[in-house]
Amino acid sequence: MQPASLSGLYAITPDQPDTARLLQQVESVLAAGVAVLQYRNKLAEPALQRQQAAALRQLTRRYAVPLIINDDLELALAVDADGVHLGADDGDLAAARHRLGPQRLLGASCYNQLALADSAVAAGASYVAFGAVFPSSTKPAAVRAPLSLLAEARARLAVPVCAIGGISTANVHELTAADLIAVIGALFDAPDIATATHQLKAAWRPSASSLTPA
Numbered sequence: 001m002q003p004a005s006l007s008g009l010y011a012i013t014p015d016q017p018d019t020a021r022l023l024q025q026v027e028s029v030l031a032a033g034v035a036v037l038q039y040r041n042k043l044a045e046p047a048l049q050r051q052q053a054a055a056l057r058q059l060t061r062r063y064a065v066p067l068i069i070n071d072d073l074e075l076a077l078a079v080d081a082d083g084v085h086l087g088a089d090d091g092d093l094a095a096a097r098h099r100l101g102p103q104r105l106l107g108a109s110c111y112n113q114l115a116l117a118d119s120a121v122a123a124g125a126s127y128v129a130f131g132a133v134f135p136s137s138t139k140p141a142a143v144r145a146p147l148s149l150l151a152e153a154r155a156r157l158a159v160p161v162c163a164i165g166g167i168s169t170a171n172v173h174e175l176t177a178a179d180l181i182a183v184i185g186a187l188f189d190a191p192d193i194a195t196a197t198h199q200l201k202a203a204w205r206p207s208a209s210s211l212t213p214a
Ligand SMILES: Cc1ncc(COP(=O)(O)OP(=O)(O)O)c(N)n1
Pocket: 010, 012, 038, 040, 042, 070, 071, 085, 086, 087, 088, 089, 090, 107, 108, 109, 129, 130, 162, 164, 182
């Protein structure tokens, strides 16, 4: 998959212990239409993570949506995911790129630092994420990133720019310079996940990226 084709709504799973419920929740966002799904469960033990990741692998294949695994390169490879997302404490990006090969996706958290994004791209990242762009109740202690960073990153980097943190229908219109918007709470805490997915996409008007083929 070429990085230039990565754009749109990037749904990230909540810390859901009930696998059947997780699959229901995720199927709602997949049916409503998302570009990418990330499996993130910070509370699950490794066995449950493996079970949930494998189940999501099957489900995302049915919807032809790329599956990214958070934090865990070995789990991503074990379930034949489309890629992995790594933060500053989650392992070396260049080593991960080597293990993933050229085709799979490698996402990198860059917080509020363009310099991290430069190194991530040099190490083989497929996209770079900045945040938190708004206050996040999922991750209240997340460092905040100014929105101006998104446009700066887009002008400078040859990979898609992802915004994360506190994104909702009320503020997503401010993210015109993002290629991907990564969201947990505004989708999975909503009373109707499918409606929330449609509303978030309808409220977002990204400006054209130079990465997007004409
Ligand atoms: C798309 C995306 N962007 C950022 C993150 C955060 O990664 P990290 O800083 O490693 O924090 P945790 O998610 O592991 O708590 C992400 N997962 N996805």
